[in-house]
Amino acid sequence: MHIENLINEEPIVRFDNVGLRYGLGSEVLKDVTFALQTGSFHFLLGESGAGKSSLLKLIYLALRPSRGLISLFGNDIATTARGQLPALRRSVGVVFQEYRLLNHLSAFDNVALPLRVAGVKRSEVEKHVGELLTWVGLRDHMRARPPTLSGGQQQRVAIARAVISRPRLLLADEPTGNVDDTMAFRLVHLFEELNRLGTTIIIATHNHQLVERLGHGSLHLVKGRLSVTPGRVAIKHDMTSETSVSKPIKNLHNAGREPENEMSKPVLNTQKKLK
Amino acid sequence: MIRIRSDLPLDRDQLNRFLPWLIAFMVFLSVLAVAGMLVLHATASKWDRGVRGTMTVQIVPSNDNYRDEARLNDVLTILATSPEILRYDVLDNNELVRLLEPWIGAVAGSGELPLPKLIDVELRSTAMLSADALGERLTERVGGVSIDDHRVWLDRLVRLIETFEALAFLVLLFIILATVGTIIFTTRTGLAVHREAIEVLHLIGAHDLYIARQFARRALGLGLAGGIVGLFLAVPTIWALAHLAQTLDDRLLPNIQFGVLHWVIMAALPIVVSVVAMLTAKVTVMRSLERML
Numbered sequence: 001m002h003i004e005n006l007i008n009e010e011p012i013v014r015f016d017n018v019g020l021r022y023g024l025g026s027e028v029l030k031d032v033t034f035a036l037q038t039g040s041f042h043f044l045l046g047e048s049g050a051g052k053s054s055l056l057k058l059i060y061l062a063l064r065p066s067r068g069l070i071s072l073f074g075n076d077i078a079t080t081a082r083g084q085l086p087a088l089r090r091s092v093g094v095v096f097q098e099y100r101l102l103n104h105l106s107a108f109d110n111v112a113l114p115l116r117v118a119g120v121k122r123s124e125v126e127k128h129v130g131e132l133l134t135w136v137g138l139r140d141h142m143r144a145r146p147p148t149l150s151g152g153q154q155q156r157v158a159i160a161r162a163v164i165s166r167p168r169l170l171l172a173d174e175p176t177g178n179v180d181d182t183m184a185f186r187l188v189h190l191f192e193e194l195n196r197l198g199t200t201i202i203i204a205t206h207n208h209q210l211v212e213r214l215g216h217g218s219l220h221l222v223k224g225r226l227s228v229t230p231g232r233v234a235i236k237h238d239m240t241s242e243t244s245v246s247k248p249i250k251n252l253h254n255a256g257r258e259p260e261n262e263m264s265k266p267v268l269n270t271q272k273k274l275k
Numbered sequence: 276m277i278r279i280r281s282d283l284p285l286d287r288d289q290l291n292r293f294l295p296w297l298i299a300f301m302v303f304l305s306v307l308a309v310a311g312m313l314v315l316h317a318t319a320s321k322w323d324r325g326v327r328g329t330m331t332v333q334i335v336p337s338n339d340n341y342r343d344e345a346r347l348n349d350v351l352t353i354l355a356t357s358p359e360i361l362r363y364d365v366l367d368n369n370e371l372v373r374l375l376e377p378w379i380g381a382v383a384g385s386g387e388l389p390l391p392k393l394i395d396v397e398l399r400s401t402a403m404l405s406a407d408a409l410g411e412r413l414t415e416r417v418g419g420v421s422i423d424d425h426r427v428w429l430d431r432l433v434r435l436i437e438t439f440e441a442l443a444f445l446v447l448l449f450i451i452l453a454t455v456g457t458i459i460f461t462t463r464t465g466l467a468v469h470r471e472a473i474e475v476l477h478l479i480g481a482h483d484l485y486i487a488r489q490f491a492r493r494a495l496g497l498g499l500a501g502g503i504v505g506l507f508l509a510v511p512t513i514w515a516l517a518h519l520a521q522t523l524d525d526r527l528l529p530n531i532q533f534g535v536l537h538w539v540i541m542a543a544l545p546i547v548v549s550v551v552a553m554l555t556a557k558v559t560v561m562r563s564l565e566r567m568l
């Protein structure tokens with residue numbers, strides 16, 4: 001509710017002079033400053049070890065910065081009470097690098113987790129998870145446990161889990177890393193479709209070909225320092241003026257949502273299947 | 276032992292397989308301790324009730340039988356006119372001999388040994404007459420009379436029993452503490468083993484309570500399973516002990532029957548232990564998670 005109001009005024013993610021170090025080591029991220037508008041689509045680029053995963057972890061609240069300010073949906077992370085963090089996390093869908101599926105749970109239960117955790121009714125869970133798994137082409141594998149699925153199938157389970165609760169922000173860490181180019185493009189098209197429905201997207205990758213062909217905005221990490229290239233949707237880099245480009249997308253974003261029961265609706269209602 | 280759907284694979288933890296048996300053992304011991312406590316408590320109050328309000332008046336024999344008769348009559352007159360006294364009975368000689376025989380042998384009945392006269396006195400329940408007061412009243416008029424209200428003997432016995440009761444309570448306390456300790460240990464191990472899955476749950480937006488409930492539910496389930504096994508082992512044991520006790524002289528041990536309330540208390544023990552296990556697991560998880568982001 002509070003978050004809902006702020007979302008239209010504030011960038012969805014804002015970093016201000018953020019630094020990150022692990023323990024007493026040198027800084028993995030240095031003076032990272034950027035702001036992403038709601039509804040934007042960005043690639044996060046950088047060599048291995050440049051700090052892409054660390055940056056994503058800061059956004060999905062798996063890490064705290066060593067310095068600087070991070071605000072998510074207008075909430076300053078440092079001052080947000082610990083009890084409020086789950087609510088923020090539920091608005092962020094993450095496709096983890098190694099998927100991080102729970103191996104003792106079926107594909108169905110893995111995808112259902114975000115809804116169960118949010119206390120969604122059992123009947124709703126059954127309905128939406130079933131729909132989404134069918135949509136990603138795993139209808140016949142709902143009861144299968146992740147270790148018995150192929151890499152591509154596991155990835156689709158991971159993506160389904162990330163989008164089941166209609167997150168405002170979707171982060172994907174190297175989702176195209178283990179798949180061939182055709183699959184990579186197909187995945188990116190899926191993310192673009194989610195983006196059209198209003199979800200803000202950040203995809204970490206080192207597939208530059210992909211980035212060049214699609215022409216979205218990109219965040220480049222070089223040795224812990226970030227530079228921003230605006231794409232189709234402008235990034236408010238100087239943080240002084242509101243960019244107008246993001247307005248229509250914000251409206252689309254809001255139009256695509258119903259205020260009530262938001263958590264329980266899967267974002268994807270299309271009948272199109274991902275093979 | 277039992278399976279519940281869980282977001283964490285707690286079922287497969289080695290420790291969780293051993294936990295129900297440990298709890299079974301704990302419940303077994305605690306049921307025995309509580310049964311012991313109940314028996315001792317009932318015994319003490321039964322003895323107390325049996326002896327409270329009674330006194331024994333003893334007339335020390337002299338060599339003169341005729342005088343002894345007169346003294347007895349004097350004492351009986353005084354007792355009869357005391358309003359506090361509900362009832363009094365003179366123990367006849369045969370009964371006295373029967374009581375003494377096991378201790379001093381056949382000489383008791385030979386007539387060679389001067390036997391005292393004993394009068395069993397029962398006071399009205401509302402009476403506030405002490406042994407000393409009655410003794411004074413009697414010795415004013417009759418010599419060689421002593422009074423025993425069994426207080427000294429009874430007090431020592433009751434104190435002994437109370438000590439045993441306290442000991443049984445201490446045993447119960449230790450059992451609970453040991454259970455709590457074990458649950459803390461297994462829960463922490465579980466947290467460490469499932470750290471990865473717990474982190475995923477957190478990142479997906481699970482509250483600490485949601486994760487803690489997984490552990491708490493598991494502890495409750497394991498506690499109940501183990502507790503019921505422990506109870507089923509303890510009940511026949513108590514029954515066998517009670518049976519053995521009955522074969523003893525019933526004058527030594529009062530005949531204790533477990534009432535419905537006693538059985539309810541014992542049956543509640545597995546539930547109490549399980550709830551303790553559940554709350555311990557919950558608190559342990561909540562505390563550990565507070566330190567995570």
